[in-house]
Amino acid sequence: MTMPLIFEKSKPGRKAYSLPELDVPKKGPDLLPDWARRKQPASLPEVSEVDLVRHYTELSRRNFGVDQGFYPLGSCTMKYNPKVNEDIAALSGFNSIHPYQPEELVQGALELMYEFGRDLCEISGMYEASLQPAAGAHGELTGLMLIRAYHESRGEGKQRTKVIVPDSAHGTNPASAAFCGYQVVEVKSNERGGVDLNSLREVVSRDVAALMLTNPNTLGLFDENVVEIAKIVHDAGGLLYYDGANMNAIVGIVRPGDMGFDVLHYNVHKTFSTPHGGGGPGCGAIAVKEILAPFLPVPVVEKQGDLYTLDYDRPQSIGSVKGFYGNFNVMVKGFAYIRSLGAEGLRKVAETAVLNANYIMRRLKEYYHLPYDRHCKHEFVIDASHQLKYGVHTNDIAKALLDLGFHAPTVYFPLIVREAMMIEPTETESKETLDAFIEAMIKIAELSKTSAEKLQTAPHNTVVGRLDDVTAARRPVLSWTPPEE
Amino acid sequence: MDYVPHTSEDRSEMLKTIGVSSIDELFSDVPSEVKLDRKLNLPPAMSEFELMKYMSELAGKNATTDCMVSFLGAGVYDHYVPSVVKHIISRSEFYTSYTPYQAEISQGMLQSIFEYQTLMCELTAMDISNASLYDGATGIAEAAMMSSRVTRRQEVIISRAVHPDYRRTLKTYAHNLELNVIEVPFEDGATDIEAIRDLISDKTACVILQSPNFFGCIENMALAAEVAHEKKALFVACVEPISLGILTPPGEYGADIAVGEGQGLGIPMGFGGPHLGFLTCRKEHMRQMPGRVAGETHDDEGRRGYLLTLQAREQHIRRDRATSNICSNQALCALAATVYLSWLGKQGVKEVAELCLEKAHYACERLSSLPGFERKYSAPFFNEFVMKTPVKPEEICEGLVKANILGGLPLGRFYSDLSDSMLMAVTEKRTKEEIDTLCRALEGLV
Numbered sequence: 001m002t003m004p005l006i007f008e009k010s011k012p013g014r015k016a017y018s019l020p021e022l023d024v025p026k027k028g029p030d031l032l033p034d035w036a037r038r039k040q041p042a043s044l045p046e047v048s049e050v051d052l053v054r055h056y057t058e059l060s061r062r063n064f065g066v067d068q069g070f071y072p073l074g075s076c077t078m079k080y081n082p083k084v085n086e087d088i089a090a091l092s093g094f095n096s097i098h099p100y101q102p103e104e105l106v107q108g109a110l111e112l113m114y115e116f117g118r119d120l121c122e123i124s125g126m127y128e129a130s131l132q133p134a135a136g137a138h139g140e141l142t143g144l145m146l147i148r149a150y151h152e153s154r155g156e157g158k159q160r161t162k163v164i165v166p167d168s169a170h171g172t173n174p175a176s177a178a179f180c181g182y183q184v185v186e187v188k189s190n191e192r193g194g195v196d197l198n199s200l201r202e203v204v205s206r207d208v209a210a211l212m213l214t215n216p217n218t219l220g221l222f223d224e225n226v227v228e229i230a231k232i233v234h235d236a237g238g239l240l241y242y243d244g245a246n247m248n249a250i251v252g253i254v255r256p257g258d259m260g261f262d263v264l265h266y267n268v269h270k271t272f273s274t275p276h277g278g279g280g281p282g283c284g285a286i287a288v289k290e291i292l293a294p295f296l297p298v299p300v301v302e303k304q305g306d307l308y309t310l311d312y313d314r315p316q317s318i319g320s321v322k323g324f325y326g327n328f329n330v331m332v333k334g335f336a337y338i339r340s341l342g343a344e345g346l347r348k349v350a351e352t353a354v355l356n357a358n359y360i361m362r363r364l365k366e367y368y369h370l371p372y373d374r375h376c377k378h379e380f381v382i383d384a385s386h387q388l389k390y391g392v393h394t395n396d397i398a399k400a401l402l403d404l405g406f407h408a409p410t411v412y413f414p415l416i417v418r419e420a421m422m423i424e425p426t427e428t429e430s431k432e433t434l435d436a437f438i439e440a441m442i443k444i445a446e447l448s449k450t451s452a453e454k455l456q457t458a459p460h461n462t463v464v465g466r467l468d469d470v471t472a473a474r475r476p477v478l479s480w481t482p483p484e485e
Numbered sequence: 486m487d488y489v490p491h492t493s494e495d496r497s498e499m500l501k502t503i504g505v506s507s508i509d510e511l512f513s514d515v516p517s518e519v520k521l522d523r524k525l526n527l528p529p530a531m532s533e534f535e536l537m538k539y540m541s542e543l544a545g546k547n548a549t550t551d552c553m554v555s556f557l558g559a560g561v562y563d564h565y566v567p568s569v570v571k572h573i574i575s576r577s578e579f580y581t582s583y584t585p586y587q588a589e590i591s592q593g594m595l596q597s598i599f600e601y602q603t604l605m606c607e608l609t610a611m612d613i614s615n616a617s618l619y620d621g622a623t624g625i626a627e628a629a630m631m632s633s634r635v636t637r638r639q640e641v642i643i644s645r646a647v648h649p650d651y652r653r654t655l656k657t658y659a660h661n662l663e664l665n666v667i668e669v670p671f672e673d674g675a676t677d678i679e680a681i682r683d684l685i686s687d688k689t690a691c692v693i694l695q696s697p698n699f700f701g702c703i704e705n706m707a708l709a710a711e712v713a714h715e716k717k718a719l720f721v722a723c724v725e726p727i728s729l730g731i732l733t734p735p736g737e738y739g740a741d742i743a744v745g746e747g748q749g750l751g752i753p754m755g756f757g758g759p760h761l762g763f764l765t766c767r768k769e770h771m772r773q774m775p776g777r778v779a780g781e782t783h784d785d786e787g788r789r790g791y792l793l794t795l796q797a798r799e800q801h802i803r804r805d806r807a808t809s810n811i812c813s814n815q816a817l818c819a820l821a822a823t824v825y826l827s828w829l830g831k832q833g834v835k836e837v838a839e840l841c842l843e844k845a846h847y848a849c850e851r852l853s854s855l856p857g858f859e860r861k862y863s864a865p866f867f868n869e870f871v872m873k874t875p876v877k878p879e880e881i882c883e884g885l886v887k888a889n890i891l892g893g894l895p896l897g898r899f900y901s902d903l904s905d906s907m908l909m910a911v912t913e914k915r916t917k918e919e920i921d922t923l924c925r926a927l928e929g930l931v
């Protein structure tokens with residue numbers, strides 16, 4: 001059955017809204033000149049409230065979240081999102097406040113931001129934080145802007161034109177470097193999945209502004225050479241950017257600042273359990289070493305005696321990367337998470353996330369090709385090369401998993417592994433859940449030998465089957481148009 | 486407290502399967518010289534009850550607009566958020582999902598994005614909408630960079646009457662890309678369009694105006710668009726979506742890109758975020774647009790379905806040649822806007838805009854009748870206006886706090902020559918009585 005759009009349920013004259021009566025003397029047409037007035041009303045749908053609620057409830061039933069089932073989407077850290085944090089974030093004291101209220105009237109919000117920033121510095125081994133970036137990619141761009149400002153302040157802005165990014169990096173890394181005006185230089189991975197030191201030495205020179213690194217990287221592998229890598233880059237006057245998307249593997253165990261990085265972004269919406277909202281909002285808070293602190297975006301939350309303030313007076317600041325102070329409501333949830341777990345709880349997060357990933361990896365190794373066979377961190381990458389000979393691809397395996405009630409892993413990423421499947425279980429999943437997923441993966445591996453076609457046409461139990469993406473991109477239909485009368 | 490389900494038995498069984506004797510062994514690849522040899526220095530863990538208590542105390546240290554009467558605006562507005570919005574976005578099928586990469590089990594989110602795109606196209610009278618950007622400020626920066634790609638030009642003209650935070654963000658982005666940002670002055674609260682004529686050239690990628698602008702004044706957007714188009718520059722209109730219930734939409738005055746802050750569409754003020762950046766454009770610029778987009782298609786059996794499309798623009802495919810670095814966006818806020826706009830419908834969006842317009846004009850008239858107060862500018866306005874005050878606006882606002890009123894926004898910190906003025910906003914939530922109380926309180930203060 002085709003699910004109608006809200007527009008297709010519209011009937012002229014129906015309404016869901018209720019608004020207060022106008023209680024001031026009506027002036028009407030006098031208030032706006034004719035040229036400023038809209039002539040053609042916007043055709044928004046006209047529906048009753050119950051139909052509105054049923055429509056979006058039905059849509060929600062056509063969606064899969066962490067609360068519906070296991071979500072091993074690699075690189076995305078789809079852990080359980082604690083309900084209490086949702087309740088906290090819904091408090092009036094965190095919602096019904098205007099960003100331009102006088103500081104004395106928002107001391108609780110500023111205190112929260114200050115404390116959250118301090119916690120993020122302690123967890124990463126950094127000096128000062130900015131909570132302004134709205135997501136990971138935004139944090140990357142901001143961090144690179146700080147690096148640029150640093151080089152400029154030393155008169156090396158023009159000379160340092162390149163940012164080095166490993167070939168395993170997430171797409172946002174090169175994109176952020178480009179949007180910061182840098183030329184991207186790719187560096188190869190070695191046979192252990194880490195940065196190839198010789199390739200790195202070849203590309204590092206006085207024209208390099210920074211190296212961006214994810215560690216553990218997108219293969220889920222910890223780069224043992226990280227100290228040497230940092231030294232190579234620093235010796236050439238470059239700085240080190242840490243992509244914190246994978247912090248879930250190392251919280252409480254090792255800190256980016258201690259590994260030699262100068263700036264990192266967090267994905268608060270991954271590591272610190274804030275829900276991903278079907279695509280956002282996130283929080284891409286950054287933390288930096290002291291050398292980069294003068295350049296942080298304004299405003300910076302400061303504590304003066306017992307008073308929390310917003311400091312705009314930072315003469316070397318890069319400016320702002322967003323309106324106001326960042327995605328505050330996401331910070332509330334992330335902060336609540338950190339404070340509820342404490343130091344030991346956070347360490348347990350990393351330990352368990354790593355335990356769970358290694359457990360699945362060991363058990364699947366017999367059935368799927370494991371391109372890098374060593375202890376992984378919080379996630380690992382397998383590929384479909386054993387299944388290819390039966391004509392079964394990674395995408396088929398992913399779709400078959402949907403039929404079995406699981407979300408699929410991240411697929412075809414990282415780019416350096418053909419037919420990649422990146423599996424990240426997170427720490428909140430029980431052994432029973434992991435076992436059920438493993439059984440499903442084994443079943444699919446068996447099915448590839450006997451009934452490849454069933455996999456190639458999966459999913460079969462979902463509200464729609466595989467969708468035609470080629471037509472969608474070639475002849476894009478991006479909004480609804482009413483049928484011709 | 487933690488959310489780890491393993492019993493110690495589970496743990497030892499799993500270690501055995503892996504073939505290691507301890508979890509520490511799994512971290513043997515982390516060089517010992519950088520490993521943290523102590524516990525993180527964080528306050529002790531809390532139980533759920535203790536956490537709720539602590540966080541409620543922090544929340545309690547903020548004065549809320551549920552207890553105070555607010556006339557603050559400047560890009561963030563105290564509109565009513567209907568209950569249906571909160572209930573729908575609280576459905577965990579939506580809020581605990583990731584970006585809809587697996588379309589077959591994400592039709593709910595994908596269809597709602599498609600509906601959102603349709604609603605934003607309707608509201609702005611433009612052809613194409615993306616699925617959201619971070620906020621209004623980054624929306625402006627993205628629109629400027631998009632214009633530069635479309636025109637292959639490196640200069641951006643923006644009015645000084647555009648929100649100061651948006652301009653600061655634009656300049657921060659522009660610096661790295663060697664985009665030259667030129668500011669146009671305003672005259673009597675509205676952009677000096679003749680000055681654009683003097684500044685524009687065949688190097689200009691776009692002209693950016695906001696309407697209603699930061700001062701609440703409605704700009705002559707049609708004329709500005711004409712000036713931009715004469716030099717083949719794009720015209721970027723920064724607009725406030727609620728105002729489009731009654732104001733001429735960007736598509737009708739020749740905008741090439743419409744951007745703005747969608748907070749007014751059912752999203753709490755929330756101390757400035759998360760909010761909703763929206764961006765709509767003309768069809769011909771579709772492939773230069775930043776951000777995710779949902780499209781309609783069908784499956785093998787001809788069933789209609791939705792998926793993320795035009796991905797060849799995006800970072801995960803195009804990497805350093807992508808049209809933006811954005812990955813996560815503000816999806817749940819876009820869902821809130823979708824529900825809110827469907828709740829309002831064709832009539833409601835007009836009605837809420839009219840309420841804002843009427844009440845703001847009543848407030849402006851009443852305030853202007855107070856001795857020493859007068860409206861600073863004469864251009865037509867929607868729900869926001871600048872008031873010149875007889876004593877420093879900061880002092881006035883301090884006094885109003887004692888009467889449980891959040892007064893306007895003193896403008897001196899944004900424009901040094903406006904230290905005698907404050908920006909006042911009025912939404913549908915303000916009553917005549919509240920406005921009259923404001924006036925009485927002001928009389929008492931001066």
Ligand SMILES: Cc1ncc(COP(=O)(O)O)c(C=O)c1O
Pocket residue numbers: 075076135136137138170172173214218243245246267282284811812813
């Ligand atoms: C490794 C890595 N880096 C960066 C990002 C970008 O983060 P965001 O989506 O929050 O912008 C992601 C998100 O998927 C990621 O996995």
